[in-house]
Amino acid sequence: xxxxxxxxxxxxxxPFDARPLVEPVTRAEARxxxxxxxxxxxxxxxxxxxxxIVIVVAGFILLVFGSVFVTMIGVFLSTLGEGRGLTAxxxxxxxxxxxxxxxxxxxxxxxxxxxxxxxxxxxLDRFAAANRMTYVPQLDAPALPGMIFSVGRSRQAFDLVRxxxxxxxxxxxxxxxxxxxKNQTTHRWGYVAVRxxxxxxxxxxDALGNNALFMSNLPKTFDRDQRLRLEGDFDRHFALxxxxxxxxDALYLFTPDIMARxxxxxxxxxxxxxxxWLFLYAKRDFSTLDPATWAWLFSVVRALLDKLHQWSRWxxxxxxxxxxxxxxxxxxxxxxxxxxxxxxxxxxxxxALRPPPGxxxxxxxxxxxxxxxxxxxxxxxxxxxxxxxxxxxxLFGGP
Numbered sequence: 142x143x144x145x146x147x148x149x150x151x152x153x154x155x156p157f158d159a160r161p162l163v164e165p166v167t168r169a170e171a172r173x174x175x176x177x178x179x180x181x182x183x184x185x186x187x188x189x190x191x192x193x194i195v196i197v198v199a200g201f202i203l204l205v206f207g208s209v210f211v212t213m214i215g216v217f218l219s220t221l222g223e224g225r226g227l228t229a230x231x232x233x234x235x236x237x238x239x240x241x242x243x244x245x246x247x248x249x250x251x252x253x254x255x256x257x258x259x260x261x262x263x264x265l266d267r268f269a270a271a272n273r274m275t276y277v278p279q280l281d282a283p284a285l286p287g288m289i290f291s292v293g294r295s296r297q298a299f300d301l302v303r304x305x306x307x308x309x310x311x312x313x314x315x316x317x318x319x320x321x322x323k324n325q326t327t328h329r330w331g332y333v334a335v336r337x338x339x340x341x342x343x344x345x346x347d348a349l350g351n352n353a354l355f356m357s358n359l360p361k362t363f364d365r366d367q368r369l370r371l372e373g374d375f376d377r378h379f380a381l382x383x384x385x386x387x388x389x390d391a392l393y394l395f396t397p398d399i400m401a402r403x404x405x406x407x408x409x410x411x412x413x414x415x416x417x418w419l420f421l422y423a424k425r426d427f428s429t430l431d432p433a434t435w436a437w438l439f440s441v442v443r444a445l446l447d448k449l450h451q452w453s454r455w456x457x458x459x460x461x462x463x464x465x466x467x468x469x470x471x472x473x474x475x476x477x478x479x480x481x482x483x484x485x486x487x488x489x490x491x492x493a494l495r496p497p498p499g500x501x502x503x504x505x506x507x508x509x510x511x512x513x514x515x516x517x518x519x520x521x522x523x524x525x526x527x528x529x530x531x532x533x534x535x536l537f538g539g540p
Contacts, residue, residue, distance in 0.1 A: 157439055161264055170263060174262065174266065184278045184279065265302065265430070268302070274302050275304075277303065279297065280298045287334070287413055292360045295317060296315070296316075298314065298332075308337075312427050312438060313332055313427065314329065329426070331422070333427065336418060337417045341414050342387045342391070342414070344394070346381055346411065346413075348408060348412070350408055362510045367508060373397070375395075383507070384505075386504070402444050415506075416500075456496040458496060460499055461496045
């Protein structure tokens with residue numbers, strides 16, 4: 142997938158084509174496309190089951206609402222006392238009309254909702270094909286190492302648009318559920334996943350521009366001792382966290398030109414590097430029918446892809462000792478008296494002296510911390526509510 146912005150003139154890429162997102166489609170085309178997705182297994186059967194559940198729940202709500210409404214009308218008419226015959230007739234016809242109207246409105250609303258979903262899938266599928274990518278309507282519990290994919294339950298990615306040239310890139314929306322009962326919350330994210338050439342240390346760039354009340358919007362809090370402050374304007378846009386002892390490695394990866402790319406193109410996005418993946422996060426849908434959103438995302442990824450090849454040369458020097466032990470064991474197994482193997486231990490290519498690709502255990506994951514700011518603010522809110530309910534503040538009021 143050769144990503145670039147609409148203004149790019151690179152001869153090695155193909156045009157950004159957003160026409161399928163806005164071209165008219167018929168409901169018949171959309172329904173036929175959805176049926177084809179289900180027939181070929183691209184749309185899981187759970188989507189059909191959820192549709193049935195929504196319809197049943199909506200019907201139940203309409204029935205309850207209609208019954209309450211009818212009862213209120215009946216009580217109102219009975220209080221008028223102006224003719225038993227007229228009251229009986231109205232009491233019979235009005236409820237039927239009301240319930241019929243509610244059912245009709247509900248059916249039309251549901252058809253529009255599901256019809257809109259069908260059209261969305263068709264447009265995104267055509268958009269992906271026009272840009273030499275593939276479309277996946279839904280993926281339960283995506284097996285990705287990013288922080289948002291290990292929180293909560295009912296994890297689901299949907300409207301995934303994928304490409305694999307020059308490297309694998311995935312654009313998608315994601316949701317998960319935390320809490321239970323009245324405290325249950327559904328969290329929604331948009332993410333971009335980019336496959337890297339080699340595993341890298343776990344690094345997080347917390348975008349400061351999308352935080353609220355001095356709190357990060359990321360689902361995890363990291364130990365503040367892992368915060369690495371960089372020179373220039375970078376610290377005004379991002380808080381960079383890297384594992385202890387990997388500060389020099391982070392400086393190697395985030396050279397001034399790469400920092401400039403992140404500031405210019407991804408300052409509104411949170412960034413996570415983990416294993417051999419780069420993730421971009423935001424609390425909004427990424428896979429949409431808005432051409433401007435796609436143009437922005439393509440330009441962001443294109444700007445970063447131009448620099449990511451520099452990271453393929455990084456090696457974790459902490460693995461050198463492990464590699465040396467392995468090489469020593471191999472060399473010890475060579476019989477130097479045998480003319481067929483004499484000198485083998487001394488003819489290794491220069492690249493073999495480098496550490497192998499990978500990350501030593503201390504650099505694979507950041508240490509999480511306690512979200513003290515959230516706890517303090519939440520505690521202050523609870524304390525204020527308790528004091529206000531107890532009448533504490535009335536003691537300071539006037540007579």
